[in-house]
Amino acid sequence: MPNLDLSNLPRMMDAKTIKKEFFSGKVILNLAAVYSLFHRDDFPKVVIGKKLFTPTHLFVEWLEKESTKGASK
Numbered sequence: 001m002p003n004l005d006l007s008n009l010p011r012m013m014d015a016k017t018i019k020k021e022f023f024s025g026k027v028i029l030n031l032a033a034v035y036s037l038f039h040r041d042d043f044p045k046v047v048i049g050k051k052l053f054t055p056t057h058l059f060v061e062w063l064e065k066e067s068t069k070g071a072s073k
Contacts, residue, residue: 004060012046012053022063
């Protein structure tokens with residue numbers, strides 16, 4: 001993901017945006033699986049009322065960390 005262009009994405013993303021932008025192509029997650037990410041302790045999130053959002057740059061950082069777990073073994 002080093003060449004990922006974030007300029008076309010909003011600063012904050014909800015689950016539907018994450019699914020559309022990151023998990024609708026080669027890697028597919030259903031919407032329930034994306035919502036479950038928001039319930040992880042290590043997932044960057046902002047709660048506004050009952051709505052869940054993640055700052056885009058923090059989501060990408062989190063995803064990069066998750067993708068490299070176990071890679072150094």
